[in-house]
Amino acid sequence: MLVTAFTSIAYNVGANRIVFGGDFTAPAGDPSLPLEREKAYRRKILEKSLDALTQDVEAPFVFTVNESKEGV
Amino acid sequence: MATLKAVHYINQFYAGLGGETMADIGLSVLDEKKGPAIGLEKLWNGEMEVVKIIVCGDNFINNDENFQKASEEIKKILEEIKPDVFVAGPAFNAGRYGVACARVCDFVRSELKIPCVTGMWHENPAVPMYGKDNYIVSTTETAAGMSKSLPQLAKLSLKLAKGEKILASRFEGYLPTGHRYNEYNEKTGAQRVTAMLLNKLYGRPFTTEVPLRGFEVVTPAPKITSMKDATIALITTGGLVPVGNPDKLRQSFSVTYGKYDVTGKDELKKGEYESIHGGYDTTDASNDPHRLIPLDMMRALEREGIIKGIYKYFLSTCGVGTNVESSKDIGRRMVADLKHSEISAAILTST
Numbered sequence: 001m002l003v004t005a006f007t008s009i010a011y012n013v014g015a016n017r018i019v020f021g022g023d024f025t026a027p028a029g030d031p032s033l034p035l036e037r038e039k040a041y042r043r044k045i046l047e048k049s050l051d052a053l054t055q056d057v058e059a060p061f062v063f064t065v066n067e068s069k070e071g072v
Numbered sequence: 073m074a075t076l077k078a079v080h081y082i083n084q085f086y087a088g089l090g091g092e093t094m095a096d097i098g099l100s101v102l103d104e105k106k107g108p109a110i111g112l113e114k115l116w117n118g119e120m121e122v123v124k125i126i127v128c129g130d131n132f133i134n135n136d137e138n139f140q141k142a143s144e145e146i147k148k149i150l151e152e153i154k155p156d157v158f159v160a161g162p163a164f165n166a167g168r169y170g171v172a173c174a175r176v177c178d179f180v181r182s183e184l185k186i187p188c189v190t191g192m193w194h195e196n197p198a199v200p201m202y203g204k205d206n207y208i209v210s211t212t213e214t215a216a217g218m219s220k221s222l223p224q225l226a227k228l229s230l231k232l233a234k235g236e237k238i239l240a241s242r243f244e245g246y247l248p249t250g251h252r253y254n255e256y257n258e259k260t261g262a263q264r265v266t267a268m269l270l271n272k273l274y275g276r277p278f279t280t281e282v283p284l285r286g287f288e289v290v291t292p293a294p295k296i297t298s299m300k301d302a303t304i305a306l307i308t309t310g311g312l313v314p315v316g317n318p319d320k321l322r323q324s325f326s327v328t329y330g331k332y333d334v335t336g337k338d339e340l341k342k343g344e345y346e347s348i349h350g351g352y353d354t355t356d357a358s359n360d361p362h363r364l365i366p367l368d369m370m371r372a373l374e375r376e377g378i379i380k381g382i383y384k385y386f387l388s389t390c391g392v393g394t395n396v397e398s399s400k401d402i403g404r405r406m407v408a409d410l411k412h413s414e415i416s417a418a419i420l421t422s423t
Contacts, residue, residue: 004422016292024352026363027310027421031356042362043369046419050299050379053417057292 001052003027003045011060017052018062021045076120076233079153080109081160081176083169087127097129099142101149108162108222115226120233123153130168133176143179150184156233162191162211162221163198174202181206187232191225194247207232207246248283293417302416305383307406309391310357310364310423311349322390323350327398329389329406334382339368351392352423364421383415391422
């Protein structure tokens with residue numbers, strides 16, 4: 001599965017399990033958060049990634065962690 | 073009396089020599105009009121005639137050795153006739169015939185500098201092989217659509233014979249070659265894109281000036297049924313490497329990937345790892361490498377038994393300017409590596 005902030009590109013090139021990551025240059029994090037909260041957010045991205053891996057998909061699908069960015 | 077001359081290439085079937093049993097027959101030249109040439113001449117309306125028909129069996133011409141010999145003969149014939157255009161087919165969705173038509177056209181065009189055109193169904197295997205540099209008119213899938221397909225072939229071949237300017241594929245009906253040409257437009261790019269956007273927003277039809285290439289459909293991997301028994305690999309296209317880039321990975325236009333052991337590591341420290349990616353500001357990634365390879369939190373999930381384990385290496389490459397073929401090759405090698413190590417799944421971060 002793929003973690004990226006460029007979900008439109010991921011979707012259009014045909015990646016099937018996509019998780020929206022926090023940031024274009026820091027897909028598994030969010031540099032705007034204090035360290036501990038960023039770690040908590042990273043964990044949520046990973047939990048969502050594992051969740052995506054346990055689900056059936058038939059075509060590209062974007063999973064979102066939380067629109068409001070958890071931990072903010 | 074027509075002033076323009078065309079030479080037409082067809083196979084044994086359209087020449088009336090026979091079907092599959094005659095597919096091994098060698099090159100022959102006909103003076104009488106056969107098959108599609110009759111229809112083409114009607115459409116040319118006296119402006120051009122087919123002066124010779126070259127026939128080869130589909131099996132014969134698809135043999136490399138035979139092709140060499142046949143192409144020498146074709147060269148001799150065409151040097152004598154000096155046609156204004158060379159037309160092949162149409163081949164519809166016939167694989168061998170399609171490849172024969174496109175390959176002969178490719179030869180005649182590149183070696184003899186004679187304009188060429190053929191026609192076939194857009195999924196004919198010859199299209200990806202020769203469609204980039206040759207005019208291939210889009211036809212129906214089968215010969216049942218001959219009368220529907222010939223007008224486009226007739227129109228483009230006549231234009232080529234006259235030496236007229238050939239417009240973009242969408243105007244001329246040939247399959248897109250992927251070539252782009254500059255042309256003058258009275259409106260600036262900003263005006264055109266705004267008009268296009270307005271059309272899009274209002275749901276009106278519009279045509280892009282920069283068509284995106286299509287990507288192949290990738291079959292999704294089956295889901296994991298028991299995450300607590302899964303070993304997960306961490307991969308990034310964000311260019312994370314040990315400081316100093318020991319494998320000298322390329323910063324762009326990658327053709328390979330690096331593999332770095334994280335056995336016994338609970339985290340990837342700043343100053344020990346850095347991103348060498350040549351396509352984005354790597355400050356945030358180098359300040360905290362977990363933003364690319366989230367080892368810290370994966371270890372937590374591992375300790376809690378949510379996953380069984382983490383692959384002992386993380387894999388890394390720089391995804392910038394990497395073409396599709398190189399990407400596929402890198403991907404295939406990564407997959408072989410992971411399958412060999414009995415990894416259940418991978419989390420790949422992409423910048």
